[in-house]
Amino acid sequence: MVKGIERFSLEGKCALVTGGAKGIGRAIGEAMSAAGASVIVADMDLREAEKTAAALGGSAIALEVTDAKAVEAAVAGLEALDTLINNAGIVHNGPSTEIDIAAWERVIDVNLSGVFRTARAFGRAMVARGKGSVISTSSICGQVPVWPQPQAAYNAAKAGVNLVTKSLAVEWARSGVRVNAVAPGYTATELTLAGRSKPEWYNVWLDRTPMGRLADPD
Numbered sequence: 001m002v003k004g005i006e007r008f009s010l011e012g013k014c015a016l017v018t019g020g021a022k023g024i025g026r027a028i029g030e031a032m033s034a035a036g037a038s039v040i041v042a043d044m045d046l047r048e049a050e051k052t053a054a055a056l057g058g059s060a061i062a063l064e065v066t067d068a069k070a071v072e073a074a075v076a077g078l079e080a081l082d083t084l085i086n087n088a089g090i091v092h093n094g095p096s097t098e099i100d101i102a103a104w105e106r107v108i109d110v111n112l113s114g115v116f117r118t119a120r121a122f123g124r125a126m127v128a129r130g131k132g133s134v135i136s137t138s139s140i141c142g143q144v145p146v147w148p149q150p151q152a153a154y155n156a157a158k159a160g161v162n163l164v165t166k167s168l169a170v171e172w173a174r175s176g177v178r179v180n181a182v183a184p185g186y187t188a189t190e191l192t193l194a195g196r197s198k199p200e201w202y203n204v205w206l207d208r209t210p211m212g213r214l215a216d217p218d
């Protein structure tokens with residue numbers, strides 16, 4: 001018999017969303033909570049995470065994804081997860097001839113190493129239990145550089161997320177742990193606010209998007 005809508009139920013499941021306080025992460029947390037999951041909003045901004053958690057009926061923790069000790073402490077302090085959403089991310093725009101190497105390193109640390117650090121720490125318990133799901137927020141920028149804004153670090157980090165995702169998916173498949181990524185296009189969140197205020201960028205984004213608009217996080 002074909003199962004119905006209940007196959008999408010997350011009742012009894014526990015999910016943690018990094019960068020869950022705002023934007024796409026918040027929308028993911030809201031959707032998972034509405035589907036019955038118990039959602040932990042994990043963010044470097046604890047105040048915002050607490051507000052979001054209160055709104056969706058979940059809990060909040062402070063989590064900086066570049067801090068290996070904090071990530072390990074979060075694993076130790078929480079019940080085993082069914083789902084990890086690796087979503088925390090930042091962008092830095094600047095010409096590659098001039099960009100400060102510290103800005104490059106920060107973007108790689110948050111967007112790429114942060115994904116690996118968090119997946120590895122929470123994935124260890126999933127592999128031991130023989131089940132779990134890791135989903136990372138990649139980007140269209142991981143497949144092809146966007147234009148006209150210069151952002152080599154962001155693009156490289158997201159391309160790395162795609163291959164880390166495939167690598168872990170292959171490594172953990174026989175342990176019953178699934179690893180996937182989603183790759184949104186331009187989405188109306190704080191991350192794109194600066195770009196949306198520059199007509200010379202924003203008009204190109206809209207022109208090159210067949211629907212002629214940004215995605216809504218929801």
Ligand SMILES: NC(=O)c1ccc[n+]([C@@H]2O[C@H](COP(=O)([O-])OP(=O)(O)OC[C@H]3O[C@@H](n4cnc5c(N)ncnc54)[C@H](O)[C@@H]3O)[C@@H](O)[C@H]2O)c1
Pocket residue numbers: 018019020021022023024025042043044045048063064065066087088089090110114137138139140183184185186187188189190191192
């Ligand atoms: N907005 C877009 O157009 C777009 C498109 C494709 C992919 N993405 C990706 O989606 C994800 C979410 O982006 P968004 O647009 O919702 O951004 P956003 O700026 O609205 O929200 C990002 C959240 O991540 C948190 N965060 C940032 N750095 C962190 C860190 N080091 N540790 C923990 N939390 C941290 C922030 O506090 C914030 O709550 C990112 O990985 C981004 O690269 C965004």
